[in-house]
Structure formats: structure tokens, C-alpha cells
Amino acid sequence: MSSEIPEIILLGLSHKTAPIELREKFSLNSEDLSALYEKIKSRIEEIVYISTCNRVEIYCTSRDVNRAVDSMIDYLSEHTGIPKDRFIDSLYKKYSRNAIHHLLTVASSLDSMVIGENEILGQVKNSYRNAVDTKMTGTILNRLFHQAFNTAKKVRTETEIAQNPLSIAYIATELAKQIFEDISRRSALLIGAGEMGELILKYFTKDNIKEIIIANRSLHNAQRIAEDINREAQIIPLEDIEKAASEVDIVISSTSANNYIISNEMGNDIIKRKGNKPLFMIDIAVPRNIDPAVAKIHNIFLYNIDDLKSIADENLKNRLKEVEIARQLIEADTEEFIKWYESMEIIPAIKKIQKKFEQIRQNEINKYRKRKLKHLSEEDFRVIDELTRQIMTKTLHNPISTLKRYAAGEEGTLSKKSLLDKSRIIEELFD
Amino acid sequence: MFDFFFILTLCSFILLSVLSIFSFYSDKKRYFKATIICFYISVFLFFITGILKFNPTSAGALVKATHTIWGYFFLIISFILLILLYLNFTRWKHQLKSIIALASPFITIVLSFSIPYIDSQRRFETELQHSLLPVHIFIATIGEILFFFSFVGSVLYLVMEWQLKKKSSMKFIYRLPNLETIENFNRWAISRSLMLLTIGIIIGIILVWVKFSALFLASSKEIIIYSSWLVILIIAYLRFRTNVTSHKVNQINTALFIIVMCFYVFTNIFITTGFHSYK
Numbered sequence: 001m002s003s004e005i006p007e008i009i010l011l012g013l014s015h016k017t018a019p020i021e022l023r024e025k026f027s028l029n030s031e032d033l034s035a036l037y038e039k040i041k042s043r044i045e046e047i048v049y050i051s052t053c054n055r056v057e058i059y060c061t062s063r064d065v066n067r068a069v070d071s072m073i074d075y076l077s078e079h080t081g082i083p084k085d086r087f088i089d090s091l092y093k094k095y096s097r098n099a100i101h102h103l104l105t106v107a108s109s110l111d112s113m114v115i116g117e118n119e120i121l122g123q124v125k126n127s128y129r130n131a132v133d134t135k136m137t138g139t140i141l142n143r144l145f146h147q148a149f150n151t152a153k154k155v156r157t158e159t160e161i162a163q164n165p166l167s168i169a170y171i172a173t174e175l176a177k178q179i180f181e182d183i184s185r186r187s188a189l190l191i192g193a194g195e196m197g198e199l200i201l202k203y204f205t206k207d208n209i210k211e212i213i214i215a216n217r218s219l220h221n222a223q224r225i226a227e228d229i230n231r232e233a234q235i236i237p238l239e240d241i242e243k244a245a246s247e248v249d250i251v252i253s254s255t256s257a258n259n260y261i262i263s264n265e266m267g268n269d270i271i272k273r274k275g276n277k278p279l280f281m282i283d284i285a286v287p288r289n290i291d292p293a294v295a296k297i298h299n300i301f302l303y304n305i306d307d308l309k310s311i312a313d314e315n316l317k318n319r320l321k322e323v324e325i326a327r328q329l330i331e332a333d334t335e336e337f338i339k340w341y342e343s344m345e346i347i348p349a350i351k352k353i354q355k356k357f358e359q360i361r362q363n364e365i366n367k368y369r370k371r372k373l374k375h376l377s378e379e380d381f382r383v384i385d386e387l388t389r390q391i392m393t394k395t396l397h398n399p400i401s402t403l404k405r406y407a408a409g410e411e412g413t414l415s416k417k418s419l420l421d422k423s424r425i426i427e428e429l430f431d
Numbered sequence: 432m433f434d435f436f437f438i439l440t441l442c443s444f445i446l447l448s449v450l451s452i453f454s455f456y457s458d459k460k461r462y463f464k465a466t467i468i469c470f471y472i473s474v475f476l477f478f479i480t481g482i483l484k485f486n487p488t489s490a491g492a493l494v495k496a497t498h499t500i501w502g503y504f505f506l507i508i509s510f511i512l513l514i515l516l517y518l519n520f521t522r523w524k525h526q527l528k529s530i531i532a533l534a535s536p537f538i539t540i541v542l543s544f545s546i547p548y549i550d551s552q553r554r555f556e557t558e559l560q561h562s563l564l565p566v567h568i569f570i571a572t573i574g575e576i577l578f579f580f581s582f583v584g585s586v587l588y589l590v591m592e593w594q595l596k597k598k599s600s601m602k603f604i605y606r607l608p609n610l611e612t613i614e615n616f617n618r619w620a621i622s623r624s625l626m627l628l629t630i631g632i633i634i635g636i637i638l639v640w641v642k643f644s645a646l647f648l649a650s651s652k653e654i655i656i657y658s659s660w661l662v663i664l665i666i667a668y669l670r671f672r673t674n675v676t677s678h679k680v681n682q683i684n685t686a687l688f689i690i691v692m693c694f695y696v697f698t699n700i701f702i703t704t705g706f707h708s709y710k
Contacts, residue, residue, distance in 0.1 A: 157460060164601050171601070178595065178604050181611040275673030278610060295596070298676040307598045318602050 005344050006045050006140060007065050010099035011072055011091060012057035015113050018090035025080040026056040026087075030130065036075050037136055043068040046141040048131040050106075052123045054113050059103060061140050069093060100144060100341070101334045107148040108155040109162070110326055116161040116319045121152045140344075144337065151333040158329060159322040164315035168308045169196065171315070172282050173203040176250055179280050179301060186249040187211035191241055191261065193221040194254030196284045196305075198228060201252060205229050213248060215241045216255075242266055246273035251281045253289040260291040267294035274299075284308070346407035349426045350400050357396060361388050433483040437549070440480045441542055443473040448536040455532040458606050463528055470531060474512050481505055498554050503699060504545035506568075508538050510576045523616055526587075526608045533583045548700070561641065563634050571631025571656060575695070577624035578663055582688035584617035585681035592678060614677055617684070618670050625667045628660050651702040655694055662687045 013023050028036065033049050047060040062068035073091070077084045094102050105111045109120045128145045131137045137145075156162045165171050173183075180186050188209055190201050193216050201212065212233040216222035219235050226233035236244055241261065245251050246269075255261060262270075262281075267290070271279060281302040283290040288304055295302040365388060369381060376384075447469045454462035485502070515534060518527055591607045608616070635656070636646055647653060666687065669680045 160458070160602070163605060174601065175595070175604075177609060178591075178601075178607075179610045181609055181615070272674075276676045277673075278677075298678040301595050303598060311598065311601060314599065315601060 005341075005347075006061035006063050008096050008099045008140065008144065008341075009044075009060050009062055009065060009068060010057060010094040010102055011069065012055060012094075012102075013087070013090055013092075014055040014057070014111070016111075017092055018087070020053075022082075022087060022090060023054075023056055025082060026076060027051050028056075028079070030134070032079060033130075033136075034134065036072070036079075037134075039075055040068060040071040043071055046131075046138040047136045048128055048141055048145065050124055050127040052120065055106070055111075057106070059099065059141060059144070061138070065095065096341075097334065097338055100147075100337050101330065103144060103148045104151045104330045104334055104337075105327075107152040108326055108330060109152070110155075110323060110330070114166055115323065116163075118162060121149070121156075124152075125149065140341070143340065147333060147337045151330055154333070155326045155329055159325045161319055161322040161326050164318050166312050166315055166319075168284070168305070168312060169199040169203050171308050171311050172200045172252075172284075172303065173207065175301070175303065176204070176280050177207075179278050180249060183207040183209055185210055187213070187247070188250040188252060189213045189215060189241070189244050189248040190225065191215045191238070191251065191253040191289065192255030192257075192285065193218070193225055194256075194285065197252045197254030198225050200282060200284070201225070202229050204250070205231050209250075211248070213244050215244060242270060245279070246270045249277070249279065251279065251290075253281070253283045254285045255289055256285070257289055258287060260289060262290040262294060264291045264293040264297075267291065267297050267300055271297055271300055282308075343404055343407040346403050350403060353400070353426065354396065357392050361392055364388075433480065436476060436480040436483055440473065440476040441539070443469065443476050444535060444539040444542055447473050447531075448539045451528075451532040451535045455528055455606060458602075466528075466531060470515070470535070473535075474516070477508065477512065481509070500548040500551045500553055500700060501545050504541055504548065506572060507576065508541055510572055511538055511579065514573075514576055514580060523619075526612065526616060529587055529607055530580070530583055533586060534580075537579070544696075561638055563638055567631055567634040567638060570627050570634065574624050574626075574628030574631050574663075575659060577620050577627065578659065578688060578691070581617050581620035581624060581666070581684055584613055584620055585684040585688075588613045588617065588677065588681045589685065592681075610677075617681070621663060621667045621670055621684075625660075625663045628656070628663060632656060632660055651698045655691075655698045658694070659691050662691055 013026055015023070028049060028051065033047075036049075037044075037047055043064050044060045044062040047058065050057040050059070058072060060068065060072075073084060073088070076082075076087075080087075102111070103124075107121055107124045109115060109117050112120050124145070128137070131141070165174050176183060176186075183204065184207065186209055188201065188204055188211070190197050190212070193214075205212070212226070212229075212231055213236060214222040214225055214233045215236045215238050216225075217238055219237070222233075222235045226235065238255075238261070245262070245266075251262075253261065276299055278299045278301065281290055281294065281300060283302065283304045286305060290302060290304075292302070292304070294300055365381070365384060369376075373380075373384075447466065450462065450466045450469050454466040484505070511534060515527070515531065518524060518530065523530070587607060588610065591604070591610055591613060594604050594607070595610070607613075635653075639645060639648060666680065666684050669675050669683065
């Protein structure tokens with residue numbers, strides 16, 4: 001890379017290279033980041049810091065790569081109080097192409113612990129916004145991060161990587177949405193006080209489920225769940241579940257009972273009382289709480305923990321199939337970005353040409369203003385100024401566009417090295 | 432010119448059928464976009480073909496079109512297309528992907544089935560020349576077409592229910608509308624079908640009474656329309672009853688539509704007697 005163009009540098013720790021005990025030490029708040037920026041700003045030009053539960057990454061640009069990297073490592077060691085040799089092996093360093101490719105991969109959630117998860121893009125956007133607010137970004141990182149957001153969006157829309165949930169609780173709520181049009185008009189009955197049942201109920205609460213009934217042997221525990229999910233709930237004893245089940249649309253069962261608490265006969269009675277309206281039953285208890293024969297009753301959709309787990313496994317397989325397509329999209333976008341990035345090498349030469357032409361134009365206008373054209377008014381000179389500027393812009397348009405195309409590698413007749421050599425000659429010519 | 436456009440239209444509907452099924456299967460936005468573009472092109476080509484065939488110069492062209500067997504096929508497809516276009520601007524537009532995937536192959540089949548009748552000389556001769564006749568034809572046919580849409584909804588319901596009971600991956604489940612939405616669509620389609628067919632029949636009775644001073648002449652078309660109405664009434668009744676499962680109602684709807692459809696085609700094409708048959 002030419003010394004004229006700053007190099008993109010990435011320093012990072014992720015769930016793949018460092019345990020959480022180490023990663024959490026490298027979490028920087030905005031003050032720490034400002035301190036880091038102050039310390040190394042003479043060696044770097046732009047910086048964005050990303051911190052999530054699975055990764056800590058610093059993206060920056062610098063013309064003095066080695067010293068910038070050393071300074072950052074020194075600062076991190078000093079800030080965390082951890083000697084360099086304790087974390088240097090866990091720290092990955094990537095430059096230019098690899099750094100660009102890595103950011104696009106991270107934003108597209110291909111480097112996440114759960115591939116295709118939704119949170120990472122929001123976290124990267126927040127990190128970038130913080131850097132923009134504190135004026136730590138410039139042309140290169142602005143463009144790079146916008147490219148990363150576009151690529152992530154493309155991966156999300158053109159592949160099925162983000163579809164098909166993987167968490168059991170989330171799958172249960174998504175299945176409910178495939179049965180009912182609007183969860184906010186539905187009610188749920190939670191039987192038992194198991195953790196997973198509570199988690200599923202939390203997801204339904206997020207979807208503003210209309211009514212919640214909790215049935216448990218210990219009414220105190222039922223009350224605790226209602227407080228945990230921060231929702232008003234009707235608390236009932238276990239003996240009343242048949243009546244309650246016929247009044248709700250979703251039943252979640254997670255008791256530690258050793259026998260079926262909802263038998264096939266009870267299932268038939270419930271659906272009759274409901275007037276044959278659909279009932280979604282989630283049995284996440286082991287041993288099972290609901291007789292599996294209930295699944296055969298029309299309009300009852302019964303899923304046990306194994307059913308949900310096998311859907312999660314199947315969904316994971318489907319996501320992994322999409323990874324290859326996503327990688328191809330990332331690869332293409334990385335190349336696209338690199339073309340733009342490398343075309344920046346020609347910018348100094350272009351600027352010199354423009355500057356030289358502008359100088360000539362200004363000098364000539366001034367010369368004529370003082371001598372042969374001094375009888376003209378200010379308005380006339382404004383027109384002359386506009387006219388000469390247009391002539392200059394149109395004259396330079398073609399050569400500059402061609403130079404940019406060559407620099408972006410779109411024209412095959414000139415090698416990059418040859419182009420850069422020639423651009424230096426151009427710079428000298430117009431110096 | 433007509434032949435050229437007819438072949439183009441048929442090819443376009445074949446492409447639409449393939450695209451709509453593929454778009455449904457792949458669940459990719461770009462394929463659905465392509466499906467919608469192909470749908471609009473097909474609609475355009477179809478109506479151009481109609482213009483070339485019937486050369487409409489007056490308001491009575493719609494009625495004239497129904498005086499030939501092929502014209503009747505044309506009318507049925509036109510109404511299906513118009514309802515599909517209408518659905519695109521209603522709350523059912525999110526369900527259009529699955530509805531088109533079922534409706535477009537049906538249209539393609541009807542269009543292919545109509546080929547032998549393009550130049551049929553058999554005409555619908557009726558003494559019922561009355562200003563209410565086009566209204567009767569229009570309303571009754573729309574009523575029958577909505578019955579077709581309730582059939583589409585029933586198939587979707589049974590497929591979705593089967594998928595949910597099968598407990599397979601969510602990949603396919605995500606492509607279908609949710610069960611409650613499908614059921615609401617079915618109720619919407621069947622209730623409107625019943626209402627329109629009832630109005631269409633009442634207008635027909637008035638026309639027969641005015642012309643023949645009778646309420647019922649036992650022609651094949653009258654029998655099939657009364658039978659359809661009875662079937663639709665039964666399905667509508669069952670749909671709003673709480674002691675019958677949606678599963679059973681949708682099975683009944685699917686089966687009865689196929690039976691009624693077969694009789695409908697048979698009545699219109701093969702029976703040449705009666706006061707409004709194609710003779």
C-alpha cells in the first residue's frame with residue numbers, strides 16, 4: 001500500500017480466541033476510548049471501537065502501522081493491567097483486505113456464536129454511531145462501516161441465515177404466531193414453575209399477550225413468576241387447569257409431575273369446551289405432562305421438548321446451508337470495497353492536477369481583471385468565473401474519470417504499479 | 432394476431448405458474464417480485480387477447496363474450512384475475528404469494544382446457560334479452576369464483592395444519608400464512624360467495640319469471656347453480672358452527688368444490704339442452 005493512503009487495521013479479541021474473563025477486561029467505556037484516541041491520535045487517523053459480549057475489536061486507519069499497533073497494545077496493557085504476553089496470543093491483528101472482510105463477516109453475523117443472530121448488527125451500528133458522535137471517523141471508516149451495514153442487510157434479505165430461530169423458547173413463540181394472527185389478543189396458561197416455562201412466558205409477554213394464568217402447586221412460586229415477568233397474572237391451583245385450559249389459547253406445561261396432568265380425555269373435553277378453536281400446547285416437562293395422544297386431536301397442536309429441540313436442530317442445519325451463499329456475498333462486497341479503497345491511491349495525483357488547473361485559472365482571471373478587462377463589472381466577472389470553471393471541470397472530467405477507473409482496476413490495459421508510477425509522473429508534471 | 436397473443440398468454444401463465452410455485456418454495460423476495468411482474472404481464476396479455484377475440488365496440492361486449500364457450504372460459508379467468516388484483520390492495524395482500532401459487536396453475540389449466548373451444552360455433556342462444564342479464568351473469572360468476580378462492584384457502588389450511596402437526600422445520604411453515612388468517616380468509620370468501628350467488632340467483636329467478644312466468648325450468652345450468660348455492664350454504668353454515676372442526680370443514684370444502692367444479696364444466700360444455708345452454 002502506498003504511504004499516501006492510510007492502512008485499515010483491526011485489533012481484536014473474540015469468543016473464538018479469548019475466554020470471557022479476558023475479554024471483559026478489555027471492555028472500554030467512552031472515557032477510556034477518548035483516552036486511547038488522545039494517546040495515539042498522532043499515529044492514527046480514524047478509530048471505531050466495537051464491544052459486545054462476544055468480542056472487543058478496534059478498527060483504525062494509520063499511515064504508520066507498526067507504531068500505531070504497538071501504541072494500542074501498550075495502552076490496552078496499561079489500561080487493563082495485564083502484561084502484554086498474557087493476551088498477545090489471543091489478540092488477532094488484521095490489515096486492509098483481511099480487516100475489511102472481517103468487519104463484513106462480523107456485521108453479517110457469520111462470526112457470531114449463534115450464526116445469523118440479530119443483535120450484532122445493532123451493536124456494530126451503535127459502536128459506529130458513538131465514533132461518529134465523537135468525531136473519530138473519516139472517509140475510509142465511514143465508507144467501510146456503511147459497506148458493512150449494506151452487506152449485512154443483503155445477507156439478511158438474500159439468504160435465509162436470519163430465519164428459523166434456534167432457541168427453544170423463541171421457537172415456541174414463533175410457532176404460536178404461525179397458529180394465531182395476533183398474539184396480543186390471545187391468552188396463555190402456564191402450568192408449573194419451571195425455568196423454561198417462565199422463559200417462554202417472558203417471550204409471550206414481549207409480544208403483549210393479552211392474559212396470563214399461572215397454575216402451580218405452590219401459589220407463592222406462581223406469584224413470584226408473575227413478578228419476574230412483570231405482568232399481572234391470574235394465579236390458580238393445579239386442580240383448576242382443565243377449566244383454565246379451555247379458556248386460553250396457549251398452554252405451557254413444565255411441572256415436575258411424574259404422570260400426565262392432561263390426559264387424552266381431558267384434551268378432548270378441553271377442545272370441546274373451547275368450541276373447537278385452536279389450542280397450542282407446549283409440554284417442556286421431562287417426564288412429559290401431557291399425554292402424547294392429545295396431539296392427534298384436531299385443532300390441538302402439541303409440541304414437547306424433543307419436538308422443539310429437533311426443530312432447533314433442523315433450523316440450525318438450514319442456517320448453515322446459507323452460510324456459503326452469505327460468504328460469497330461478503331467476498332463480492334469486500335472486493336468492491338477494495339476497488340474503491342485502492343482507487344484512493346490516485347487521489348493525491350488528481351488533487352494536484354485540479355489544484356494546478358485552478359491556480360492557472362485564477363491567475364489568468366486576475367491578470368485580465370487588472371489589465372485588458374478592467375472595464376467589466378463584478379457581475380461580468382462572476383459570469384467569467386463560472387464559465388472558466390465549467391471549461392476546466394469539463395476538460396478534466398474525462399482524464400480524471402479514466403484515472404479513477406484505472407485505479408479501481410476497471411481498465412485492464414495498465415497494471416496497478418505502472419499506473420502508480422505514471423501518477424507520480426503526473427504529480428511531478430503538475431507540481 | 433389472436434393466435435399469436437393467445438400462445439403468448441398461455442406461455443406467460445405457464446411461466447407464472449412455475450415462478451409462483453418456485454417463489455413460494457424458495458421464499459426469496461426477488462422471485463416473488465418476478466412473480467408479481469409476470470402476473471401483471473400475464474393479466475395484460477390476457478386482456479389484449481380478449482380484445483382481439485371479441486373486438487369490443489359497445490358496452491354489450493361482456494354479454495356477447497359469454498355467448499360462446501370460449502368466452503365463458505375467458506370470463507371466468509377474467510374474474511379470477513380481477514379478484515387477485517383486488518386482493519393485492521386489501522388486508523389479504525400478504526397471503527397473495529400462497530394464493531397465486533395455487534390460483535395461477537388453475538388458470539393455466541382452464542386456459543389450456545379452453546383451446547379446443549376457441550373456434551367453437553356453438554353459441555349461447557337465449558330469449559332472455561334483458562338489461563338485468565349481464566348483472567345476473569356478472570354477480571353469479573363472481574360468487575362462483577369466490578367459492579374457488581375458499582377452496583384455495585381450504586387447501587392452504589390443510590397444508591399448514593399438516594405441517595404444524597408434522598412438527599418439521601419451520602422453513603416451510605414460515606412460507607404459509609398463519610392458521611387463523613387462512614381461516615379468516617376462508618370465512619371472508621365463502622360468506623361473500625354465498626351472498627353474491629344468492630343475489631345472482633334471485634336476479635335469475637326474476638328474469639325467468641318475467642320471460643317464462645315460471646320460477647324454475649329445470650335446465651342443467653339452473654340445477655348446477657342451485658346445487659352450488661346449496662353446497663356453499665352448507666359450507667358457510669359449517670364454518671360458523673363451533674362443534675365442527677376447521678379440519679373437517681376444510682376437507683369438505685375442498686372435496687365439494689372439486690365435485691361442483693366437475694359438474695360445472697360438464698354442464699357448460701357437454702349439455703346442449705335447456706334455455707341457456709351452448710347449442
